[in-house]
Amino acid sequence: MTLTGDGLQPSEFAVTAARAVADCAALSLREQARHLANDGLLGVIAAQDVGGLDLPLAFAVPVVAAAGSGLLGFPLMEALLLGRTLQESMARAAEAVVSGEMLATIAWQGSVGAEREGESVVLNGWVARAACASEADCFLVRIGTGAAALVSMDSEGIVVEEAAGLDLTVPEHAVRLQGVTIPAGSVLPESTWGHLCSDANVLRAAAILGSAEACLAMAQEHASTRRQFGRALSYNQAIRHALARQKLGLEGIRHAITRSVGGEAGALQRDAAFLAAGVYGSAISEGALQIHGGMGFTWDVPVHRHLRRVRALQAQGDVSAALAALGRRYVGAIAPASDAAVSG
Amino acid sequence: MTVIETEPPEAAAAADLSGEAYRVAMRRWLRANLPASFCSDGGAFLPPTLPQSIAWEAAMYRAGLAGITWPQAYGGHGRTLREHLIANQEIGTLAMPESVNSIGKELAGPIILAVGTEEQKRRFLPAILEMRDVWCQGFSEPEAGSDLASLRTRATRNGDTWRINGQKIWTSGAYRAQRCLVLARTGPLEDRHRGLAMFAVRLDAKGVRVRPIRSIDGRERFCEVFFDDVEVLQSDSLGAPDEGWTAAIRVLEIERATNRMYRAWRFENELRHLISACNSDPVLAQLVADRHYAVKVGEIIVDIEVLKAHVETAVDALVNGDRIGARGSLAKLHWSEAHQRFAALALELLAQASLPLLPAVQVARRRFEAIYLQARAETIYAGTTEIQLGIIADRILQLSRGK
Numbered sequence: 001m002t003l004t005g006d007g008l009q010p011s012e013f014a015v016t017a018a019r020a021v022a023d024c025a026a027l028s029l030r031e032q033a034r035h036l037a038n039d040g041l042l043g044v045i046a047a048q049d050v051g052g053l054d055l056p057l058a059f060a061v062p063v064v065a066a067a068g069s070g071l072l073g074f075p076l077m078e079a080l081l082l083g084r085t086l087q088e089s090m091a092r093a094a095e096a097v098v099s100g101e102m103l104a105t106i107a108w109q110g111s112v113g114a115e116r117e118g119e120s121v122v123l124n125g126w127v128a129r130a131a132c133a134s135e136a137d138c139f140l141v142r143i144g145t146g147a148a149a150l151v152s153m154d155s156e157g158i159v160v161e162e163a164a165g166l167d168l169t170v171p172e173h174a175v176r177l178q179g180v181t182i183p184a185g186s187v188l189p190e191s192t193w194g195h196l197c198s199d200a201n202v203l204r205a206a207a208i209l210g211s212a213e214a215c216l217a218m219a220q221e222h223a224s225t226r227r228q229f230g231r232a233l234s235y236n237q238a239i240r241h242a243l244a245r246q247k248l249g250l251e252g253i254r255h256a257i258t259r260s261v262g263g264e265a266g267a268l269q270r271d272a273a274f275l276a277a278g279v280y281g282s283a284i285s286e287g288a289l290q291i292h293g294g295m296g297f298t299w300d301v302p303v304h305r306h307l308r309r310v311r312a313l314q315a316q317g318d319v320s321a322a323l324a325a326l327g328r329r330y331v332g333a334i335a336p337a338s339d340a341a342v343s344g
Numbered sequence: 345m346t347v348i349e350t351e352p353p354e355a356a357a358a359a360d361l362s363g364e365a366y367r368v369a370m371r372r373w374l375r376a377n378l379p380a381s382f383c384s385d386g387g388a389f390l391p392p393t394l395p396q397s398i399a400w401e402a403a404m405y406r407a408g409l410a411g412i413t414w415p416q417a418y419g420g421h422g423r424t425l426r427e428h429l430i431a432n433q434e435i436g437t438l439a440m441p442e443s444v445n446s447i448g449k450e451l452a453g454p455i456i457l458a459v460g461t462e463e464q465k466r467r468f469l470p471a472i473l474e475m476r477d478v479w480c481q482g483f484s485e486p487e488a489g490s491d492l493a494s495l496r497t498r499a500t501r502n503g504d505t506w507r508i509n510g511q512k513i514w515t516s517g518a519y520r521a522q523r524c525l526v527l528a529r530t531g532p533l534e535d536r537h538r539g540l541a542m543f544a545v546r547l548d549a550k551g552v553r554v555r556p557i558r559s560i561d562g563r564e565r566f567c568e569v570f571f572d573d574v575e576v577l578q579s580d581s582l583g584a585p586d587e588g589w590t591a592a593i594r595v596l597e598i599e600r601a602t603n604r605m606y607r608a609w610r611f612e613n614e615l616r617h618l619i620s621a622c623n624s625d626p627v628l629a630q631l632v633a634d635r636h637y638a639v640k641v642g643e644i645i646v647d648i649e650v651l652k653a654h655v656e657t658a659v660d661a662l663v664n665g666d667r668i669g670a671r672g673s674l675a676k677l678h679w680s681e682a683h684q685r686f687a688a689l690a691l692e693l694l695a696q697a698s699l700p701l702l703p704a705v706q707v708a709r710r711r712f713e714a715i716y717l718q719a720r721a722e723t724i725y726a727g728t729t730e731i732q733l734g735i736i737a738d739r740i741l742q743l744s745r746g747k
Contacts, residue, residue: 275646322642
């Protein structure tokens with residue numbers, strides 16, 4: 001893979017990422033960080049000043065999809081986003097994330113209150129859905145509606161709850177912040193959270209795409225090799241049509257992601273990519289489980305790991321609230337009909 | 345009748361334009377020339393008569409909005425598929441009537457371009473674009489619907505003349521067409537896909553009888569067509585006798601991915617119309633702002649965006665010279681089902697309007713009741729949902745059928 005030079009294509013990252021993800025299988029979280037960093041994968045979208053490649057978001061898509069497909073047990077999406085989010089106001093921290101020296105994550109659910117005290121800010125509240133928070137060095141929390149702060153995990157007043165939720169691959173934690181004092185310089189401006197979530201939606205869609213692809217491949221393999229009534233399962237129209245519907249959903253997600261990182265894409269296309277992934281992703285992994293029959297319900301068949309992951313990613317992005325917000329924005333922007341045609 | 349009879353200055357100017365400038369020119373022309381009575385989202389809507397539709401579509405062609413990618417030698421505008429997409433986006437934005445000659449422009453024309461002789465291209469193609477010849481499609485038969493390869497209509501050759509005997513069904517628009525693209529069998533029935541040939545049959549030929557069939561929306565637009573010893577000259581035979589099926593499949597693949605490319609943008613026009621009607625009614629305005637319906641509207645927006653993504657990906661693939669293969673089935677399956685979901689939502693919402701119905705709600709009800717009924721056909725025609733799922737399983741997933 002050429003890491004510099006013009007003409008680099010996002011797809012070129014897919015092979016490197018898949019290999020790196022496979023290599024990470026037996027490594028600790030910190031070893032994974034260094035391994036992924038050595039392959040240049042943590043800084044794909046971060047600035048070159050902090051050790052990144054300064055590439056558009058489209059280049060992170062195949063990386064995160066490979067992580068989804070390979071069930072990478074590392075908060076990769078968070079590392080990718082933090083490298084870029086921190087690169088201007090907290091360049092040292094961004095550099096540490098990109099180089100794999102510092103393990104950082106993001107608490108996607110909830111927000112904390114913040115009070116300024118001289119050169120410090122005091123944080124109070126509950127946040128959740130922070131991947132791998134029990135082992136992380138620091139994490140990003142939302143303040144109020146749109147600001148954010150980077151908080152060291154060893155700060156006084158932080159309690160990380162036991163991992164909870166469905167996801168076994170990248171376990172999520174709730175975190176309590178009780179009078180946690182951080183330097184005022186660790187607070188990022190009001191627009192931070194919105195930008196972060198917009199990028200995160202595309203990468204979540206990519207992670208779901210990876211998982212959905214893996215699920216369909218497993219279901220297809222099972223349907224072709226498992227025999228019932230003297231024939232392969234795939235002989236039956238009910239099975240063929242179920243798999244065809246999964247393929248339809250998968251290609252819908254893939255095309256929506258491609259569109260969301262195209263030159264003319266905006267917030268709508270990014271939301272749509274995540275929401276398409278949210279809607280189709282669980283249907284594909286649930287469908288794959290069903291095709292496996294009783295075997296699909298066993299711990300050893302990894303379809304449930306993908307299903308758990310997909311459901312956790314949906315919840316992180318809050319599909320239902322995002323759909324309602326999209327619908328409300330649309331409804332609110334359209335004027336009541338007059339007698340005249342509304343065409344255009 | 346307000347349809348333009350002379351070439352507007354914009355059309356001539358548009359010939360030199362590309363990209364966004366081309367888009368602006370097409371948009372200006374459409375907005376300046378589309379009669380308000382043709383727009384089903386307005387209070388002045390009055391469905392155009394057949395002569396009005398023919399005149400309008402001929403004017404669209406002269407303005408550069410039909411035959412966009414066809415070679416100039418055959419009356420086309422010689423533009424790129426990307427410009428075809430741009431024009432379709434602009435067409436979709438407006439609630440204008442469907443083409444009465446989409447079979448000519450999107451099926452017969454491309455097949456003739458692919459397998460026709462030079463003489464056939466010069467004879468048939470300009471006539472399609474100028475709307476002198478309206479075409480219909482004679483593929484399905486009473487015993488050969490989804491299983492098209494079992495069709496029985498027979499073509500027998502005697503020198504330079506063929507004789508066609510048989511019956512076609514579900515032939516949309518046969519009552520108004522001059523030509524029918526007939527798929528007929530030249531060999532034994534057991535040959536299935538082999539031994540099929542295509543013909544451009546004149547519908548005023550001796551022995552052709554057209555019988556309309558009333559559809560669920562009360563219209564009589566699709567028909568049965570009977571061929572009783574109909575004489576067709578060899579010069580109206582399209583492609584080599586055994587090439588018919590292969591040619592049909594090749595063109596249908598592309599057609600399924602590219603036909604009525606404006607669909608996603610028309611779908612968007614329909615959603616905008618529905619919401620604007622709802623916002624004009626106090627009860628409906630409150631309903632669509634509530635979370636339940638906001639989520640449903642959000643789902644429709646995602647459906648539309650995914651449809652656009654399917655279309656744009658197909659255009660990119662074709663522009664890059666990739667084979668489209670069976671991928672058109674993905675887009676067809678998605679839009680037909682998404683459109684039915686939308687139409688059901690529109691009916692459900694509009695049924696809750698306050699009384700007496702406001703004019704804007706009446707207009708919307710009229711439009712969406714028609715769309716709801718017509719959308720039931722969308723998962724049936726051009727290959728049923730079940731056929732599309734089969735194509736995806738066979739040709740994209742390549743699932744084994746073996747024992």
